[in-house]
Amino acid sequence: MLLFASARKGAATGRTKRTRAAARLAVPAVATLLAGGLLAGCGGTASSRDDGSGRVLTKNDDSTLFERADGMRVELRYRPGRGLTERHRRDGDWSAERFVHRTRTKPCRGITVRAEGELIAAIADFAPYCRDGDPPAENLAVVGSGHDLTDWAAKATRGSDGWEKIKFGDRRVEFEESWTSGSSILTWESGKGFGSKRTRYEQIRAAFIGTWKAEDGSHQLAFAQAGEERPLLTITSLSGAPCTVEVPVRQVGDTSVETRGEARVTHGSKQRFCPPKPFETAYELEGDDGSLALVDFTSSPRKHLMSYKRAR
Numbered sequence: 009m010l011l012f013a014s015a016r017k018g019a020a021t022g023r024t025k026r027t028r029a030a031a032r033l034a035v036p037a038v039a040t041l042l043a044g045g046l047l048a049g050c051g052g053t054a055s056s057r058d059d060g061s062g063r064v065l066t067k068n069d070d071s072t073l074f075e076r077a078d079g080m081r082v083e084l085r086y087r088p089g090r091g092l093t094e095r096h097r098r099d100g101d102w103s104a105e106r107f108v109h110r111t112r113t114k115p116c117r118g119i120t121v122r123a124e125g126e127l128i129a130a131i132a133d134f135a136p137y138c139r140d141g142d143p144p145a146e147n148l149a150v151v152g153s154g155h156d157l158t159d160w161a162a163k164a165t166r167g168s169d170g171w172e173k174i175k176f177g178d179r180r181v182e183f184e185e186s187w188t189s190g191s192s193i194l195t196w197e198s199g200k201g202f203g204s205k206r207t208r209y210e211q212i213r214a215a216f217i218g219t220w221k222a223e224d225g226s227h228q229l230a231f232a233q234a235g236e237e238r239p240l241l242t243i244t245s246l247s248g249a250p251c252t253v254e255v256p257v258r259q260v261g262d263t264s265v266e267t268r269g270e271a272r273v274t275h276g277s278k279q280r281f282c283p284p285k286p287f288e289t290a291y292e293l294e295g296d297d298g299s300l301a302l303v304d305f306t307s308s309p310r311k312h313l314m315s316y317k318r319a320r
Contacts, residue, residue: 062123086115124176128152189258220316250276
């Protein structure tokens with residue numbers, strides 16, 4: 009079982025990912041000023057925090073000093089225009105500072121560090137104008153391992169707002185970023201290092217899975233989802249002009265799914281309800297009698313467009 013450690017405070021529900029990223033970049037700076045001014049005078053350090061596996065001793069925009077439960081201390085520091093470095097010590101002098109990741113991209117604010125046993129995990133972000141409010145461009149995951157922290161690995165990825173959570177397992181670490189209908193996962197394993205970034209989609213209700221036939225016999229729906237893959241709706245015309253499209257869907261609430269993403273025509277051409285209008289319509293389960301409805305939720309009251317029954 010993976011042990012969960014929250015890496016960053018979440019933003020308010022309903023914000024977009026990019027808005028949340030900008031807000032997240034501003035918060036550490038304010039927190040640092042408050043902590044530095046109120047708790048540490050001119051030292052600019054944050055208060056220590058102990059979660060049972062280690063504690064943050066000091067933290068500011070440019071570095072984090074962390075103490076593992078066994079007393080080992082590690083400092084991760086941004087070196088603007090050069091990358092991210094680490095140094096560590098137990099009782100004696102600091103080890104020589106070394107780069108765990110090199111990049112000329114400017115750093116964002118703050119470095120998140122967590123620990124479990126002898127494993128140290130960290131999150132750092134880089135972007136040309138990150139400290140001016142832009143979202144991260146390089147998302148860095150870092151793992152230090154070994155009793156004396158002699159082994160370090162780092163992997164930079166792109167295309168997201170940065171890792172938000174760290175989960176520790178049996179000789180493994182997972183970095184996770186959540187979004188509306190799923191999450192991105194990057195895993196480090198002892199003896200293997202980092203794997204590839206993968207996407208895990210939320211499950212739609214089993215009640216949707218299967219084939220549904222329109223009440224007028226014009227077309228049918230087939231909802232499918234394999235494991236953690238993206239749920240997919242295939243719409244096929246049964247009368248009139250041929251049309252078969254595939255379109256991703258996501259669940260909204262307990263009884264509705266909406267189409268999301270570009271519909272891909274695999275046969276014929278688009279027709280009425282093949283596919284339905286995106287961002288305006290949803291498929292809703294109706295009662296316990298095995299019926300489904302397509303509704304226009306932009307109308308007031310909601311407009312019923314089509315009813316469906318389970319295909320026999």
